[in-house]
Amino acid sequence: xxxxxxxxxxxxxxxxxxxxxxxxxxxxxxxxxxxxxxxxxxxxxxxxxxxxxxxxxxxxxxxxxxxxxxxxxxxxxxxxxxxxxxxxxxxxxxxxxxxxxxxxxxxxxxxxxxxxxxxxxxxxxxxxxxxxxxxxxxxxxxxxxxxxxxxxxxxxxxxxxxxxxxxxxxxxxxxxxxxxxxxxxxxxxxxxxxxxxxxxxxxxxxxxxxxxxxxxxxxxxxxxxxxxxxxxxxxxxxxxxxxxxxxxxxxxxxxxxxxxxxxxxxxxxxxxxxxx
Numbered sequence: 001x002x003x004x005x006x007x008x009x010x011x012x013x014x015x016x017x018x019x020x021x022x023x024x025x026x027x028x029x030x031x032x033x034x035x036x037x038x039x040x041x042x043x044x045x046x047x048x049x050x051x052x053x054x055x056x057x058x059x060x061x062x063x064x065x066x067x068x069x070x071x072x073x074x075x076x077x078x079x080x081x082x083x084x085x086x087x088x089x090x091x092x093x094x095x096x097x098x099x100x101x102x103x104x105x106x107x108x109x110x111x112x113x114x115x116x117x118x119x120x121x122x123x124x125x126x127x128x129x130x131x132x133x134x135x136x137x138x139x140x141x142x143x144x145x146x147x148x149x150x151x152x153x154x155x156x157x158x159x160x161x162x163x164x165x166x167x168x169x170x171x172x173x174x175x176x177x178x179x180x181x182x183x184x185x186x187x188x189x190x191x192x193x194x195x196x197x198x199x200x201x202x203x204x205x206x207x208x209x210x211x212x213x214x215x216x217x218x219x220x221x222x223x224x225x226x227x228x229x230x231x232x233x234x235x236x237x238x239x240x241x242x243x244x245x246x247x248x249x250x251x252x253x254x255x256x257x258x259x260x261x262x263x264x265x266x267x268x269x270x271x272x273x274x275x276x
Contacts, residue, residue: 012054017061028180029070031058036101038137039227044100051104055112063119070116071179074109074127074190076165077102081231085163088237091127091190099229113188122187124179129194129236132256133169134263141201145208146261149218156223160202165194165235168256171249178247185244194236195249204253211257 009020012033035041035050055072062070079089080098095110097103109125116123132142148155175193179185205219226232241247251259 012049012057014057014060017057021061025065026062027066027068029058029062029067030176030180031055031070031072034073034075034105036104038139042100047100047104048107051108052111055108056115059112059115059119059121059123063121067121069122069124069180069185069187071176072109072112072123072125074125075102075105076127076129076192076194076234076236078106078109078127079234082233085233088196088235089192090237091192091240098231109190117188124185124187125190126175126179126193126241127190127236128167128172129192129234130164130166131169131172132166132260133172134260135169136260141204142208142257142260145205146212149209149212149214152214152218154218154220155205156220157205158201158224158226159222160200160205161232162201162226162230163198163233163235164201164204165197166199166204166253166256167193167195167249168251168253168259171195171251174250175241175247178245179241182245191241191244192236192238193241194238195253196236196238197253198233198235199253207254207257211254211261 005024007020007024009016031054033050033054035043036047041047059070076089077099078095078097079093080096080102082089083093095106097106112123113125132140136143138144138147145155172193179191185191202221205221206216209216209219238249
């Protein structure tokens with residue numbers, strides 16, 4: 001990042017963070033650190049330290065800073081299986097994570113909120129849904145589709161009936177910057193950052209093939225099974241965030257796919273590509 005000062009640390013322990021940050025101060029912190037997004041990231045110690053630990057130590061290390069806001073990155077995985085399909089998931093829905101990553105993210109939110117309140121740190125959590133865009137890990141759905149189809153290679157997929165909520169990275173960045181400026185948001189609360197638009201995984205595959213002018217027969221639907229921990233419906237309600245801020249999603253799914261393709265060929269996806 002142009003103009004950024006890089007501070008290297010060997011751990012996120014509070015004492016080391018405090019030492020590394022000596023002489024520095026800020027009014028705003030974005031916590032983007034996390035472990036466990038990839039389905040193969042199953043190390044329990046890393047899941048706890050990379051989520052609950054990071055936020056805890058960051059709050060403790062900067063509690064004497066003149067912080068206006070600490071914006072923490074949450075995840076739709078915290079909700080797990082929705083209470084009912086075809087209903088938008090709101091922040092008032094219970095947290096019922098069905099994956100280790102979702103459980104770690106939910107725990108970091110709950111523990112972090114309690115700790116931040118005790119330290120008088122204004123903590124805001126943005127729960128992200130279906131982020132996609134340039135720089136995304138190659139095993140993720142859209143980069144995987146692009147890489148395979150660009151080389152005219154068949155793509156083995158699930159039946160593709162999962163319904164998801166995709167949001168382009170530029171809209172996500174804008175959401176963080178908007179949250180940083182906005183004074184109407186409530187400390188301790190979580191806000192869904194999502195498009196609010198349901199789309200089937202099958203539609204994503206077809207849209208990528210169309211954008212690349214590749215035949216649909218390269219999409220081998222039903223060649224992979226659904227994952228056991230995979231909800232069939234995961235679509236968010238973004239009304240709380242939009243009511244509290246001026247943010248609105250701007251980039252359509254088709255436009256986001258087009259931008260990803262124009263940004264360059266994704267890295268080659270691994271054989272353990274995400275089952276979508």
